[in-house]
Amino acid sequence: MQMPPVRSFASSDRFLAEIASPALRPGYVLAGDELFLYERCRRGVLQTLVPDNLRDFCLHDLDLAETSIFEALDQAQTPSLMAPFQVFFFRNLKVLYTRGAKKDEFAAIDAYFRSPNPQALLIFVADHLRLPADLRKMDMQDKDRFERIRETLGDLCGVVELARVDEQDAVRWVTATCDEQNTKCDPDAARELVDALGADMMLVASELEKLLLYVSAPREQAGVEHAEARITLGDVETLVLAAKQRSLYELTDAISLHDRAAALGLLHGLLNASDGGEDSAIGHLYMLARTFRQMLIIAEKNVRDSRAIWQVLWQGFRMPPFAADDLIRQARRYKSRRELSRALRLIARADLELRNSPPDKRLVLERLVLELATEPRANVHGVETSQFALEI
Structure with missing residues (x-):
């Protein structure tokens, strides 16, 4: 069963659809500190573009606090002799927006994207931003930082908003995930799980995994091993x-x-x-x-x-x-x-x-x-x- 669309996942869903299509762009910015959605995007990239047997040759994680953007772009421009396609994750994007105008750095980025390596994908990770579920409520400082990223990279890369997941969407995700595992989750149990964890999706996913294991364990002693697995409010209150x-x-x-x-x-x-x-x-x-x-x-x-x-x-x-x-x-x-x-x-x-x-x-x-x-x-x-x- 395919999970129904969830509004808070819309931006990451579009990104995952693009990387598996001819519409793939040479670069993207993953903007936001929602780790759950970041991991979802990264996992999709690896599954689609990075074969397991070539991972050591085609996947590169570079920290811009340790590697200059000039060196990073030079690596991206150089074709690999061992892999037909390369993926670069550039962390610490905030380095490009501190201590000076960085005119030379942004000129180098602009020059790269005017003639990008068609066998490479560049992903800039802007996890220094906090994007709330409702972007209208964004902190002024984060809003200014986000606008600077859009002004400098928005025309060159696709911008993927990794905003915090809305509570209602988190509840829908819990219910849909349980359905995929042939497990019923009572509405009050799903709500309590999300509320108790403050809609922190990494915690919600981790605790849901434990709950699924708990309710799907064999129940031979009780004689209900073939009964439908079900997560109740009592299960959440007991385990979480x-x-x-x-x-x-x-x-x-x-x-x-x-x-x-x-x-x-x-x-x-x-x-x-x-x-x-x-x-x-x-x-x-x-x-x-x-x-x-x-x-x-x-x-x-x-x-x-x-x-x-x-x-x-x-x-x-x-x-x-x-x-x-x-x-x-x-x-x-x-x-x-x-x-x-x-x-x-x-x-x-x-x-x-x-x-x-x-x-x-x-x-x-x-x-x-x-x-x-x-x-x-x-x-x-x-x-x-x-x-x-x-x-x-």
Whole structure:
């Protein structure tokens, strides 16, 4: 079954169609840092133009930060004695747009394309650009850089836009890929996979591969080895770490809103989706403690923009990019540092209780979530207390 057209893949689809037709141009610019689409284009070039037995002779990866454009063009102009056709990937194109006008370099490029080697294909990789799914929302700096590339190379080469993949298109790709593998993917599972990974297509493709292997494994013990393979929301929440994290941030969101019913429901969802059931309680508690520590730092540093998070949270203690804005919003719901410190004390107490082998770990977590989601009240001495505080 052939995958239906996906709008976000349109530019790369046209490129792949051209390289397999007489319309092949002598050069192209792959503009954008969407690695998934870049790998898709590169793979198509190798399959179409680079025979496996001649790869060492006809494929050249050159870094313009290490090889001058004059030397690179000279290699491209020289026919190979060992291969009938050559493909050149020129990385670090940004070198041509820094430190000076580079008039001689662009004059050499112009001269090459006036009389190109018909047995060579040149591909310039402009992965220093970030192209959003909606090009109208492109950063001004990237927009200026893209315009300079169009002005200097646009008339000489085909320009292939490797923009970020739209979330809806990513979901369609997941569903279509599963169909190709004779596997059904539930719509809510496809949506959760894409949302949890922030529509990062390299991650989506990697996690989908694991899911496909997981659901298509033999199920002889269950007696359903011939049943249609199917990816469900539960499979995504079980196997994809980011989906678990996403559910956790939904839990802390309900807690910060003091929505006890929603928080309790989300906790049950986390526990039911966990591999270890009740035994995963310590892991959930650790993630809660980590998230509230992150919120405490965000509140103390008065962080209001996701870009500032990377300055106040150190490497190894940062949340996934998709959760940054949510966590800032949640932290700002707490009126003082004292409220967040109280939450950490409650978590520490629950941790101690869990490590003392209580009869029901789920009950410990339920009580903790109810306490966290209950707005603290001040007693007659002005000290914060909680409706669900344990009797000590």
